[in-house]
Amino acid sequence: MSRTTFRLNDGRSIPAVGLGTWQSKPNEVRDAVEFALQHGYRHIDTALNYGNEREVGEGIRASGVPRDDIWVTTKLDNPWHHRVVEGFARSLSDLDIGYIDLYLMHFPCSTDPEDSTKHLPDWDYVKTWQEMQKLLDAGKVGSIGVSNFQIRHLEKLLADPSCKVVPAVNQIELHPSNPSPKLLDFCKSKGIHCTAYSCLGGTIGSPINNSGPLLRDPAILEVATAKGRTPQQVVLMWGVQRGTSIIPKSISPSRIAQNFELDGWTLTPEEMKKISGVQTRFKVVGDGWMPIKVFFDDDE
Numbered sequence: 123m124s125r126t127t128f129r130l131n132d133g134r135s136i137p138a139v140g141l142g143t144w145q146s147k148p149n150e151v152r153d154a155v156e157f158a159l160q161h162g163y164r165h166i167d168t169a170l171n172y173g174n175e176r177e178v179g180e181g182i183r184a185s186g187v188p189r190d191d192i193w194v195t196t197k198l199d200n201p202w203h204h205r206v207v208e209g210f211a212r213s214l215s216d217l218d219i220g221y222i223d224l225y226l227m228h229f230p231c232s233t234d235p236e237d238s239t240k241h242l243p244d245w246d247y248v249k250t251w252q253e254m255q256k257l258l259d260a261g262k263v264g265s266i267g268v269s270n271f272q273i274r275h276l277e278k279l280l281a282d283p284s285c286k287v288v289p290a291v292n293q294i295e296l297h298p299s300n301p302s303p304k305l306l307d308f309c310k311s312k313g314i315h316c317t318a319y320s321c322l323g324g325t326i327g328s329p330i331n332n333s334g335p336l337l338r339d340p341a342i343l344e345v346a347t348a349k350g351r352t353p354q355q356v357v358l359m360w361g362v363q364r365g366t367s368i369i370p371k372s373i374s375p376s377r378i379a380q381n382f383e384l385d386g387w388t389l390t391p392e393e394m395k396k397i398s399g400v401q402t403r404f405k406v407v408g409d410g411w412m413p414i415k416v417f418f419d420d421d422e
């Protein structure tokens with residue numbers, strides 16, 4: 123499983139397991155990225171918004187793994203929607219890795235850079251996508267996609283005559299307490315691969331962390347015990363077996379290694395069903411900090 127890749131609608135292949143880096147501090151993330159790559163990871167997820175692209179790039183270069191063997195995803199931040207070329211150039215320059223494999227629109231929300239409480243007037247994500255499509259011609263990005271898009275966002279985007287490129291990926295929150303089957307099915311029907319973020323249920327110790335209850339859920343503990351695996355490993359395996367790529371975040375070498383131990387075992391259909399049957403519901407990422415509503419609770 124750690125070597126599994128998923129084929130995207132543009133013919134490129136994304137590694138199933140990557141390292142997340144949100145809330146990994148610059149002084150921690152360099153070592154985490156270097157360690158992960160030296161221990162087999164070939165996929166790193168970052169974003170301009172995380173403020174750590176420079177150190178992520180340092181970790182990539184320090185790893186000694188050839189650049190062409192690594193998949194790097196980064197994202198356009200909300201205040202940069204009307205400045206796609208500049209936002210992309212900044213990420214590319216900070217990462218300093220020659221090119222970006224996957225560039226995502228972080229949220230379907232263009233924020234006024236002068237006032238984060240305001241939506242940018244006369245600029246929505248359809249316009250942003252028009253600009254992102256142009257990036258493909260410049261040859262510094264392999265694939266383009268979106269993140270945090272709900273069904274209604276995708277329907278509007280795909281129906282617009284300016285949409286010539288179907289997003290290769292929609293990176294969304296997915297874990298057993300936010301399984302989003304309707305959104306997942308919709309993406310599949312349009313040929314859009316989904317990457318699962320907060321795939322362990324979010325960051326421990328963060329005010330918005332909720333992973334404790336998920337990873338203590340009796341169904342998950344039961345499957346973990348039966349498999350002789352950790353609750354985290356069975357939740358990650360559930361994500362890959364659903365056909366989503368996963369990007370668990372860690373800065374701890376032992377946990378980075380453990381999250382990659384997904385070879386030589388699988389979950390049975392009954393075990394998959396048991397995990398899918400988890401009843402608790404929560405989301406790690408909300409939209410209260412953005413000037414417009416993005417999540418509509420309509421993806422179940």
Ligand SMILES: NC(=O)c1ccc[n+]([C@@H]2O[C@H](COP(=O)([O-])OP(=O)(O)OC[C@H]3O[C@@H](n4cnc5c(N)ncnc54)[C@H](OP(=O)(O)O)[C@@H]3O)[C@@H](O)[C@H]2O)c1
Pocket residue numbers: 141142143144145167168228269270293294318319320321322323324325326327354369370371372373374377378380381406407
């Ligand atoms: N597109 C978006 O809007 C968006 C939003 C959220 C996240 N993301 C991406 O998705 C990535 C993952 O999501 P996330 O960071 O929200 O959370 P996550 O990966 O679900 O969980 C991370 C938390 O789990 C801990 N952890 C990791 N492996 C563990 C293990 N084996 N045992 C016990 N604890 C473990 C980490 O702590 P330690 O670091 O101390 O190990 C951290 O506190 C992000 O880093 C980011 O790259 C994208």
